[in-house]
Amino acid sequence: MKMMIQTTALCLFLLGAGKINAEYKCFYGNLHAHTSYSDGESTPDTAFAYARDVAGVDIQALTEHNNGGSFSGVSYSITPEHYQNLRLIADTITAPGRFVALAGQEVGSIGSSGFGHINVWEAPGLWPYNNSDLLGCYSWILDQGCPAMYCHPDSSWNSNFNDLYYYQDYDRAMDLIEIINSSTLYEDAYLRALERGWHVGASANQDNHRRDWGNRVNSYGNIPLTGIWADTLTKPAVLEALQSRRTTAMEVSPASDRINLLLSVDDRYQGEHFIRQEGTVKIMIQASAGSDFASLYLYTNGIPEDTFKVVQASPMVTWELEKNIGLGTVYYHAKALQSDGDRAWTSPVHIDGVSEKNPVVTWPTPIKNYARIVFTPLPAAVSVKAVIYDLSGKLVKEIIGSQPDQPIGWNGKDAKGRQVLNGVYFIRLEQKSATETRVSLGKTMVSR
Amino acid sequence: MKKIIIISWAVMLAQTVQAQLLYWDMPTTAEQVVFGEGCLLQSREPQGLLQNPSSLGFIKYRTLSASGIQWWQEVYGGSASAALPVRRYGTASFSLGYWSLGTVSGYTEDGQPMGTLQSQASNLGLGYGLVMADAWGLGLNLKASRLNLPDRYDWGWSSDIALMYKRGLLSGSLMVKDLGPDYPRNNDIRYPQNTAYVAGVRAEYLAGKVSGSVQYNIRKEEGGYPSLSLESYPLTSLSLKIGYEKIPELADRSPLGLGMELKKLGRRDLSVAYGYRSYGDLGNIQALSMGISF
Ligand SMILES: [Zn+2]
Ligand SMILES: [Zn+2]
Numbered sequence: 001m002k003m004m005i006q007t008t009a010l011c012l013f014l015l016g017a018g019k020i021n022a023e024y025k026c027f028y029g030n031l032h033a034h035t036s037y038s039d040g041e042s043t044p045d046t047a048f049a050y051a052r053d054v055a056g057v058d059i060q061a062l063t064e065h066n067n068g069g070s071f072s073g074v075s076y077s078i079t080p081e082h083y084q085n086l087r088l089i090a091d092t093i094t095a096p097g098r099f100v101a102l103a104g105q106e107v108g109s110i111g112s113s114g115f116g117h118i119n120v121w122e123a124p125g126l127w128p129y130n131n132s133d134l135l136g137c138y139s140w141i142l143d144q145g146c147p148a149m150y151c152h153p154d155s156s157w158n159s160n161f162n163d164l165y166y167y168q169d170y171d172r173a174m175d176l177i178e179i180i181n182s183s184t185l186y187e188d189a190y191l192r193a194l195e196r197g198w199h200v201g202a203s204a205n206q207d208n209h210r211r212d213w214g215n216r217v218n219s220y221g222n223i224p225l226t227g228i229w230a231d232t233l234t235k236p237a238v239l240e241a242l243q244s245r246r247t248t249a250m251e252v253s254p255a256s257d258r259i260n261l262l263l264s265v266d267d268r269y270q271g272e273h274f275i276r277q278e279g280t281v282k283i284m285i286q287a288s289a290g291s292d293f294a295s296l297y298l299y300t301n302g303i304p305e306d307t308f309k310v311v312q313a314s315p316m317v318t319w320e321l322e323k324n325i326g327l328g329t330v331y332y333h334a335k336a337l338q339s340d341g342d343r344a345w346t347s348p349v350h351i352d353g354v355s356e357k358n359p360v361v362t363w364p365t366p367i368k369n370y371a372r373i374v375f376t377p378l379p380a381a382v383s384v385k386a387v388i389y390d391l392s393g394k395l396v397k398e399i400i401g402s403q404p405d406q407p408i409g410w411n412g413k414d415a416k417g418r419q420v421l422n423g424v425y426f427i428r429l430e431q432k433s434a435t436e437t438r439v440s441l442g443k444t445m446v447s448r
Numbered sequence: 449m450k451k452i453i454i455i456s457w458a459v460m461l462a463q464t465v466q467a468q469l470l471y472w473d474m475p476t477t478a479e480q481v482v483f484g485e486g487c488l489l490q491s492r493e494p495q496g497l498l499q500n501p502s503s504l505g506f507i508k509y510r511t512l513s514a515s516g517i518q519w520w521q522e523v524y525g526g527s528a529s530a531a532l533p534v535r536r537y538g539t540a541s542f543s544l545g546y547w548s549l550g551t552v553s554g555y556t557e558d559g560q561p562m563g564t565l566q567s568q569a570s571n572l573g574l575g576y577g578l579v580m581a582d583a584w585g586l587g588l589n590l591k592a593s594r595l596n597l598p599d600r601y602d603w604g605w606s607s608d609i610a611l612m613y614k615r616g617l618l619s620g621s622l623m624v625k626d627l628g629p630d631y632p633r634n635n636d637i638r639y640p641q642n643t644a645y646v647a648g649v650r651a652e653y654l655a656g657k658v659s660g661s662v663q664y665n666i667r668k669e670e671g672g673y674p675s676l677s678l679e680s681y682p683l684t685s686l687s688l689k690i691g692y693e694k695i696p697e698l699a700d701r702s703p704l705g706l707g708m709e710l711k712k713l714g715r716r717d718l719s720v721a722y723g724y725r726s727y728g729d730l731g732n733i734q735a736l737s738m739g740i741s742f
Pocket of ligand 1: 106151152
């Protein structure tokens with residue numbers, strides 16, 4: 001069977017240059033850099049102009065330290081005035097279709113009591129730093145409603161985000177994780193974060209502290225960049241793409257040899273998370289760049305189960321394969337290796353496999369604190385709502401799903417925010433499409 | 449001093465009360481299904497009488513009753529109770545209840561199946577009722593329940609106090625229902641019981657061929673609601689029952705309950721009652737009760 005898949009894949013192997021066929025276009029960004037507003041050099045306007053005109057990137061973020069830190073008695077933490085100024089400059093220099101400048105902050109500390117560094121872009125406010133309060137930081141990010149990323153997640157450093165411990169309540173706080181930051185590879189941390197349960201996407205950045213915003217060459221001789229898949233080059237589209245984790249991490253050399261690596265599972269792109277009935281999924285990996293690819297890898301739950309060796313060197317490759325998914329969560333991500341050693345990683349696609357037998361269930365059951373309500377999706381559904389009842393039929397809580405085919409989170413609390421008592425609970429799930437309303441019932445248990 | 453009393457009274461009222469599920473309040477009998485809380489006043493079937501201890505004292509015969517209920521979503525309940533007149537001193541009651549909450553599929557956090565989980569609840573009730581001056585009924589109920597989960601259990605207890613005045617075809621009752629400590633007793637997550645204050649009157653017409661009651665139930669948090677109940681006898685041994693009760697937080701429960709009863713069957717005064725109520729998309733509930741007096 002595997003041989004057959006390989007053969008089909010070879011038949012689809014394409015030669016020649018051209019654009020990857022998708023509704024999104026890949027824009028290249030550097031999402032982590034500093035100026036003298038914290039511990040870097042020069043000023044934001046110079047940095048943005050350099051990234052745009054010299055490095056030729058589409059998106060540049062300035063993420064100044066915001067942690068109250070100081071060096072030799074001099075604070076390098078960004079001031080509120082400077083942050084307002086940075087936001088103003090970023091908005092002024094952003095030109096739709098040409099360049100997007102992001103104002104960011106790098107919060108937290110890598111000191112002995114710090115949880116690590118987290119980049120947050122375009123937050124309305126500055127984090128009131130408490131460098132040991134990781135959960136407080138997650139909750140602040142959720143309040144700000146802006147994208148965020150784990151920076152240089154080095155497990156040998158102190159807390160490293162409580163060893164990337166997964167808190168379901170804060171799942172939506174974190175969007176990306178750095179696989180490369182200037183010189184170090186953090187692929188292990190990426191796999192670990194996914195294994196822990198985080199829904200985070202791939203990013204590679206330069207963490208510039210000198211005047212090389214957008215084209216800093218790392219110790220491997222490559223330039224780290226994040227490919228951001230958006231329909232247009234505007235600030236809202238870029239922020240949406242970051243929060244949707246529609247990204248590719250890459251390190252390239254020369255600067256012009258940028259990589260497009262797009263993963264789709266059943267026509268859903270990297271970063272997406274959806275529920276699907278168990279069965280066969282169609283996976284497509286499309287890679288294109290200025291130089292040849294050597295091999296592509298498909299990782300299943302963090303393990304490179306499938307490999308595609310590019311026999312005839314080509315700068316554009318399409319690999320199609322089928323995989324069987326069963327009950328439970330599975331996630332796929334792709335990795336590409338070029339003949340010249342350049343690498344790229346996609347964000348994962350998360351799929352929650354459900355069975356038609358149990359149309360509405362909670363993961364986990366029994367519920368201790370937080371659970372996901374998972375259900376058999378109605379085709380072409382536009383909305384989903386879960387209503388939770390106790391045994392007596394009392395309406396405990398009504399939750400509207402954020403996406404019609406994504407699990408619905410429940411924190412085990414009633415409409416007034418009180419933890420519900422132990423017992424059996426019922427879920428009435430209502431899915432609506434343009435033509436149909438489907439009601440399904442499920443039963444779960446809370447025990448704590 | 450007065451201020452302090454007013455403030456503490458306001459604090460008491462403002463205290464958040466979770467309308468938590470108290471298993472002893474889950475209906476198991478046909479009349480509870482039909483009348484809802486209205487059965488506290490309206491009910492005449494032996495087991496229904498036990499719900500309101502102030503009417504216990506008026507039972508002059510030993511009675512036994514048993515009920516089974518089909519709940520929605522593969523949940524089943526049952527109960528059995530006995531009332532025993534203690535000469536001159538009143539009437540005592542004893543009841544046992546059981547709920548099978550069915551099976552639930554177990555899953556890990558990432559959706560791997562983990563077999564099936566089962567849970568049950570069991571209830572115990574003790575009551576005592578007195579009649580004074582042939583008109584005043586006074587009663588007390590003690591109730592306890594235990595919920596069994598795969599790896600733990602929760603338990604709690606409560607009480608009801610009731611007063612009834614009965615004159616001819618008229619009766620009136622006041623009741624404090626679910627008075628007890630936080631529930632459950634053995635869990636850090638516990639809440640004050642949602643004590644209800646119930647008042648109502650019941651009247652019979654046409655020599656008992658038609659009876660009806662109006663009752664009002666007041667609770668701290670969710671506010672009050674009325675219960676209206678009606679029973680009529682088109683035949684001597686057949687009665688039809690209808691209850692109206694709209695409890696705000698039971699959004700899917702039909703306000704109407706329907707039922708019927710065959711009474712005075714055989715020499716032992718056997719009765720068989722049936723009750724039905726819809727819970728919309730969640731399903732329907734129906735109960736069958738049997739009683740015997742001797
Ligand atoms: Zn840093
Ligand atoms: Zn940095």
